[in-house]
Amino acid sequence: MRFRGPLLLFLLALAGGVALASIFEVHAESKPLLEAGDPPAVPESAGAPRASPTPLPLRLVDAGAVGIPADTLAWGTSYSHATHAFDRLMLRSAPWVEPREMARTASDWDRYVERVTGWGANGIIVDAFLEFLTFENAEGVSTVYPADAPLLHRHRALRESFAPLFDRAAEAGAGIYLKTDMLALTPELDEYLRATTGGLDPADPALWRAYAAGFDELFRAMPSVRGVVIRIGEAGPLFNVADIEYRSEMALHRPEHVRLMLETFLPVFERHERRLVFRSWSVGVGGLGDLHNRPDAYLASLEGVHSPALVVSTKYTQGDYFGFLPLNPTLFVGEQQRIVEFQARREFEGFGAFANDLAPLHGTALRQLRERTPHLVGISLWTQEGGPLRAGPMSLYPLSGYWRWIDANVHATLQLALNPEASPDSLHARWVRETLSDDPAVVEGMTELLRLSRRAVDRGWYLRDFAKHRVSVADFEVPPLLWIQEWDQIGAWWAIDTSVADVVGDDWRSTVAEGHEAVALVRRMRAIAESLEPALTDDAEYARMLRSLDHQENLFQVLAFHRETLFGYQRWLRTGDDTGWRDSATRFERAAATHHAEWGNDLDFPSFEFGPALRALDRERQGAATPAIARVTLAGLLVLLLATAVRGVTPILASSWIAALIAGPAITLALFLPRGAWGPVLGLFVVAFATGAVAVLTRDRSSDGTPVSLLLSPQLLPLAWVLGPVAIRGTGYFWVLFWTSTPYRIALFTLLLGGPTWAALAHIRGRLLDGGRWRARGLAASALTAGAALAAAALVLPSLDDSLRAADGLLGVMPMTRAILNGITVYAGVPDALRWLPAAIAGLLLGTGGLVLARARQRAPADPAPS
The missing domain is CATH 3.20.20 (TIM Barrel)
Structure with missing residues (x-):
């Protein structure tokens, strides 16, 4: 190839690399937040809050x-909504x-x-x-x-x-x-x-x-x-x-x-x-x-649709029911009557299993919306529904299970719809008197307990320095609660942990400290509840209230140790400073085991699933030798390159190049997998090496005499680029660079595009062209070989769901939860039929190869007649 050809190939690969790298760019910026601002507290002597002259009519x-069975045998086993x-x-x-x-x-x-x-x-x-x-x-x-x-x-x-x-x-x-x-x-x-x-x-x-x-x-x-x-x-x-x-x-x-x-x-x-x-x-x-979140999308669908019968119902936050979100901007546009949606049993915050006072947030939202939304006519409050009901605690409001904290939110939110100026303290005081006791000590104590509860959730449940940012990838905004998936999955996924650590940055110490502050707040809440025992001994639910607070304290303690581990490990990957993070990991593992033993069979307060995070720690321990293997592999590639430069391409070196072309991808893949998954990769390497050896023994030269194995060598460059960070501090360091370094990501995708493209052109030049003309038999053989390989892969490929789950289980790149899988296969319109795409391409290649081979045989000159 002339100089102009490689330069053009490089520029095209670079353009593709920049485009692909931009897809994985993590953007973070500050965002406006709905800050809970309470109106002046109503003194206890004032009794019930004043009625608003203009309550929301709907x-x-x-x-x-009602009608939902308390099927205890099925509870906790289904993610169905x-x-x-x-x-x-x-x-x-x-x-x-x-x-x-x-x-x-x-x-x-x-x-x-x-x-x-x-x-x-x-x-x-x-x-x-x-x-x-x-x-x-x-x-x-x-x-x-x-x-x-x-x-x-x-x-x-x-x-x-x-x-x-x-x-x-x-x-x-x-x-x-x-x-x-x-x-x-x-x-x-x-x-x-x-x-x-x-x-x-x-x-x-x-x-x-x-x-x-x-x-x-x-x-x-x-x-x-x-x-x-x-x-x-x-x-x-x-x-x-x-x-x-x-x-x-x-x-x-x-x-x-x-x-x-x-x-x-x-x-x-x-x-x-x-x-x-x-x-x-x-x-x-x-x-x-974007209908729910973006005013322009809302107007595109509803502008001009007017009717006295039409009411548009919209969640009050710009997103789902998470904390640390702004008010939904679509509530400020349009001429339709509007109602605003709230959730009393928040699916993303424990399904109401622990104390979580939402009155300050809901009250602030309603006061602002009444001022800024001229057509606001009411609210819609979800007291039970939302999310995978049977994946959480069996709290069936108000019929079965422990639903006391949910009831406090239902009461407060409905009362705020009547009078948004009411203070949360006055509303909770009324609720305590009507549902627990009119003893002044109980009213005061429970009101304080609820007042503390939201602060505990904000600090123990969220990584606040991350949640306060608007974070997006590929123009998709990720939720502020990212480290806890599907309400109870606590994991360690490269995409999430590296991005979270990068956004939090130097504030990681305060983020870790807030986890332990939350535990202290829950202990204070537990002490308040315990002090009320003389006045609540006759309350049938009092014992479960204490158990709820015990569950919350224990859970928040495990989460505090987990965030210590998360940020300590990420700090080590970035700086090499491993001070303390392994001790945090040990505390986390012990606390998680204790948590599961205590709450694993409790339907009211079930244990959380820490399996993904624990498996990540096992993966780190199993990969202790990973940097050494990566260094040896890189050294072997360097020795091979130097030997070729000094001695030229001998048959032995040609064999070595083919071995490298086969072993390089196999070793690189193995380094990213847990040790138990190395067997299939190494088995594939043995089979492929034998195939390469046969190729060397037959013929490994292009039409101009250059060894084809050498022409294919550029595809080893992306592997070397991947192995470089792995050789420093293991596979985790590669993911840190992938998610946080744009230049590294651009170079990686450029090499991934350029290397195989160069190899394909080299193959065409060496095997399929002869003096500018196609070699029919070479073309047929290549098509048949590629088709057979794809057909074999298609036979063993699982469904799209299973393939994505396997990627999560082996690599831990991102959580392939049921909701994410459903979003990919259903909402995003990516069908499971993609599983058959390799088979379809294989069929095309096999058919083409067979047809070309048949025509080549027909055109071949007949053998000369015997003399």
């Missing part, structure tokens, strides 16, 4: 735990509704309605919709359910059974709002829509007209239903249940889909004087992924 709550509400009362044959289960549900319903209406709710959201539709009298809709369809008879029975419950709630002052995702489907409805509308196309008005007819039927058949809550931004596998006929599908992807749906539905709601509550929540991917 105060919705979910249905709590399905609540399974009312599943047990639905039968597959007559009488269609299980009488005893319905009676239990009715009793729980009355208990719940009395509690939440007493706290200030005037609307209840019930997780049901299709269960009440028959489409028998739906205008413009032909038969959905045949006369003998079980679902037809079940829906009639359910409608008849639930109508009295809804009527009693209405008499108590709470209207009923049904809740559904769009699209909501049963097998029969799916079949009907596909047959009559040509599919499930959200751009087809006929699809939405069918649902609109269903709403019309619903409002005529069930007058107590005052509206429907619709969500479009999250649905599918996380919520569907295999043996249940009702499922959801995430089908809307563009703003015009939203507008068409709403414009079709709203006339029905207006005609019946009902509310359509449209939830703007979205999961952050796809064409509507």
